[in-house]
Each structure stands twice: as structure tokens, then as C-alpha cells.
Amino acid sequence: MSSIDLNRPDDFQRDSIDDFFEDFREAYENCETILIDLEHKPDNQDLLNGLFRVVHTIKGNLGFIGLFSLIPLLQSLEDVLDDIRKGHMAYDSALCDVILQSLDRTKGIVNAKIENQQGPLSPQKISYISAHLTQLTSIDEDARALCIKHILLGLDPTSRLEDLPQEVSAGPVAAVTNTGPAAAPAAEDPLLVWRRMLQLYGIPQDEDTMFFVGLVQSIESRSEQWQGRTARQLFLCLEMNRQAGNKVDKDQLAIAVMLHDLGMAFLPRTLFNEQMQADPTQLSLWKRHAEHCASLLASSPRWQEAAAIIWQHHENVDGSGFPDGLEGNDISDGAKILRIADEFDARPQEHNDPAIARRHMMKAVLDINNQSGKVFDTFWIDIFNQVIRAHHQHFAR
Known part of the structure; x- marks a missing residue:
């Protein structure tokens, strides 16, 4: 959105x-x-x-x-x-x-x-x-x-x-x-939008963070449909975490949200939104995007937790996810939050017509809820529902 x-x-x-x-x-x-x-x-x-x-x-x-x-x-x-x-x-x-x-x-x-x-x-x-x-x-x-x-x-x-x-x-x-x-056009300038979002949740804007913010600009520029997704996902993830009493370190979560699809920027554009139509070789390439980014981030001692969140954000609580087939409590809370936000943000994008996407917003919420206990963690689904209820009009885009 x-x-x-x-x-x-x-x-x-x-x-x-x-x-x-x-x-x-x-x-x-x-x-x-x-x-x-x-x-x-x-x-x-x-x-x-x-x-x-x-x-x-x-x-x-x-x-x-x-x-x-x-x-x-x-x-x-x-x-x-x-x-x-x-x-x-x-x-x-x-x-x-x-x-x-x-x-x-x-x-x-x-x-x-x-x-x-x-x-x-x-x-x-x-x-x-x-x-x-x-x-x-x-x-x-x-x-x-x-x-x-x-x-x-x-x-x-x-x-x-x-x-x-x-x-x-x-x-x-x-x-x-x-x-x-220079701050006046904050609504138009993505860089200022991200900085405002970080400020809103008390994320320090130090040298590391601002370097990562710069990378986000490159990620979003790869696809028109990706523009704005970082702010959307940051809000949903950080608000879910806040609603749950900040169970996850908010600095680590914010960096993970911003960088989790950095590896996608190096893949063919056809894989951005068409993974289900990819051949086995392309699908294998797509599945490794999280590993590439997590490995790079893990080289910094400061961002080990963020790297783990990125590595695990396609894991499912029933063990059917990738890359390691982790289950339940073996998956970090940060990865569980990002798993929900990533899925929710992707579903409405299946329709280019905003009116159709708006009508299907509640269907996306229902679909995600139907996977509670299978793909998504039940505790975090409850938190997700609370956030959606509080802001439902503006999730319908």
C-alpha cells in the first residue's frame, strides 16, 4: 500500500x-x-x-x-x-x-x-x-x-x-x-517516510540503520509493485510487536523487515511475483534469497537476531516451510511476525485494480486466519487480528 x-x-x-x-x-x-x-x-x-x-x-x-x-x-x-x-x-x-x-x-x-x-x-x-x-x-x-x-x-x-x-x-x-x-514533503519522499516510521517506534537512526535504509531504496526500485511495501510492512510488524509488549527487540525486527527481501533484488524480475509459475530451477533460486541476505547480515555481530529472523521468515509452524523445515517454538517470534506481514502484504497485490484489492482485503485476512496453527503461529495471528481491527479501513487499499 x-x-x-x-x-x-x-x-x-x-x-x-x-x-x-x-x-x-x-x-x-x-x-x-x-x-x-x-x-x-x-x-x-x-x-x-x-x-x-x-x-x-x-x-x-x-x-x-x-x-x-x-x-x-x-x-x-x-x-x-x-x-x-x-x-x-x-x-x-x-x-x-x-x-x-x-x-x-x-x-x-x-x-x-x-x-x-x-x-x-x-x-x-x-x-x-x-x-x-x-x-x-x-x-x-x-x-x-x-x-x-x-x-x-x-x-x-x-x-x-x-x-x-x-x-x-x-x-x-x-x-x-x-x-x-527539507522535511516538509515527508509524505512524498520514501526516505523520509521510512525515517518517520523508525522515529515513531523509537528505532535509533544511527550509521548502520541509515545505511540499511539506503539499501531499501534499491530494493523497492526493482519493481513498481514493491514501492511502499517497506513502510507497510514496518508498520504492521512493529505495531504487532508493540501490541504484544515488544516481545522481539524492535531494532532487530525493523532491520529484518527492511532487508528480508534484499536477495530478491538480484533475481530476475519475473520471479518477484510469479514464484508459483517458476520452473524447479528458478523456484530453487527464489527460495535461497533469504539465505543470501541473512548470511551477509550475520557477518555483523550486532545484527545476529535480525539475520535469524530473515533466515527463518519463510518457515511454517507445522514444519512445511523452508529453508530448514523448522516447527513451532524453533522459529523465532520475529520470523513469525514477518511471515504474517509478508503474506498479508503480498495477497492484495495479486490484483492490479485497487478496487478489487480493497474488496479482497478481508478475504486475505480470512485466508491467513485459516492457516493459523499450520503456516502461522496462533498467538501472533491473534495479535495480527487486533491490529487489523484497529486499522482495518486503511489496510483495505
Whole structure:
């Protein structure tokens, strides 16, 4: 699923955007109800958890309409809500204003993109607001009140960035969010999309990671149908892992997802999507693509787990997979996650017509569920279903 072009949506894309707004309106109304109740019960854990889930769902859905540049704002807001529900900070009416205005601006930016107009917040102001939100839990009460005022000023579309207070210190958050003018076209530039995705899940963007990101560009350039698949699979794998409490090292999982089909880049293009029609010699060549990549990655002591995930990502829990015919617990959790994501992403691609692919999305989910306990691990199928339910409108592409 490549990012939706919000400036020139076709009928299918318009349906996806409409789905987003339907979800958004429902989430916004739910949020308003929760915020009203929180005014009377600010310590209610169920309400705080519900508010956190609403913001998390909106944040995830933004990725599926290509607005990765907005994700840092929602991620920072989600982090604040997480600290509130964990008792690290008290909820109050000022935070209520911050939440409502953040969602208002989110809606305004999506509308502006659809109409090809300037949005209410520039990328630089989004970075400013996100950085201030991140500081809320690390400062005292007096400073927090002032910081919230600065956030609300930043959320005001009429305010100018140069007139806003600039107390946020340079640090890890500022370094991540202050991406400058070049970050504006994040939705169009695949490199920035991947970097936003890594940032979203807290994957360090060090020398190794950025080298691997560069390789991804070469992989996706080999086939038009592959363009956008890395972001899709990264989201599904990392979100499944997060839903399960990060059972797999997220850094290792991210690298495995990005590189698992690196070996495919060296195969004939006819083998990319037509393995079932390949002759035995070609099929044998295709089956070795994971081994080639895993062997290369295994030469680095740092990425042994990622290499194992790649090596095993075509294994089936009943032992019918390859290259080693592993079963059940002999297969790593990372490989089990990637096995599901790889299969789910490939199924809708069987149809070039997006409308057909959209109608067959649920069939793909059902087909995968029918192989639970055979091809796919039952625990991870349950997690997969939870993620699909949370984001189903935007998996239907």
C-alpha cells in the first residue's frame, strides 16, 4: 500500500480518505465524551486509558493516508497521555485544551492537503509543539503551566514561529523533531517516510540503520509493485510487536523487515511475483534469497537476531516451510511476525485494480486466519487480528 496522494485523489483514494474522516469523527466524538467525563473524574484509569487509545488510533491511521509529518505531534501527545495514566503527571483542563486543539489542527491539515492548500501548521511549528509536549513530564508544575501556554500559542494558526518562545533545549527530542524545511514533503519522499516510521517506534537512526535504509531504496526500485511495501510492512510488524509488549527487540525486527527481501533484488524480475509459475530451477533460486541476505547480515555481530529472523521468515509452524523445515517454538517470534506481514502484504497485490484489492482485503485476512496453527503461529495471528481491527479501513487499499 503506497501512500495516498492527497492532492490528486482518485475514486478509491477518496474512499480511503472518507474512511479516515469517518474514523476521525468517531474518535473525536469519543475523545470529547472522555474529556467531559475526565473533568469530573480526572484520576479515572479507564477514562485515561480510553483517551490514550483514541489518540493512538488516530496516530496510526495518519500513516495510511501518507501524513507521516503529523505523526510526531500525535506521538508526543500520546507520550504525555501515557505519563498521565501512569501517574507521572496530573490531568487538568489545560491539557484538555491541548488535546482538543491538537485534534482540530490534525483535521485542518488533512483537509488542507486534500484541497491542495496551505495547512494551519507548518512542519516547523509541528516540531515546535511536539518538542514542548515532550518536555511536559520533565519540568515542575510552574514551568509546565508556562509550557502549555507556549503549546497553545503554537497551535494557534495565526501565530508566527519567530514570535513564539523558544525555551526548548537542544537535545534528543529537538534533534529528532527539528527536521527543518527539507522535511516538509515527508509524505512524498520514501526516505523520509521510512525515517518517520523508525522515529515513531523509537528505532535509533544511527550509521548502520541509515545505511540499511539506503539499501531499501534499491530494493523497492526493482519493481513498481514493491514501492511502499517497506513502510507497510514496518508498520504492521512493529505495531504487532508493540501490541504484544515488544516481545522481539524492535531494532532487530525493523532491520529484518527492511532487508528480508534484499536477495530478491538480484533475481530476475519475473520471479518477484510469479514464484508459483517458476520452473524447479528458478523456484530453487527464489527460495535461497533469504539465505543470501541473512548470511551477509550475520557477518555483523550486532545484527545476529535480525539475520535469524530473515533466515527463518519463510518457515511454517507445522514444519512445511523452508529453508530448514523448522516447527513451532524453533522459529523465532520475529520470523513469525514477518511471515504474517509478508503474506498479508503480498495477497492484495495479486490484483492490479485497487478496487478489487480493497474488496479482497478481508478475504486475505480470512485466508491467513485459516492457516493459523499450520503456516502461522496462533498467538501472533491473534495479535495480527487486533491490529487489523484497529486499522482495518486503511489496510483495505
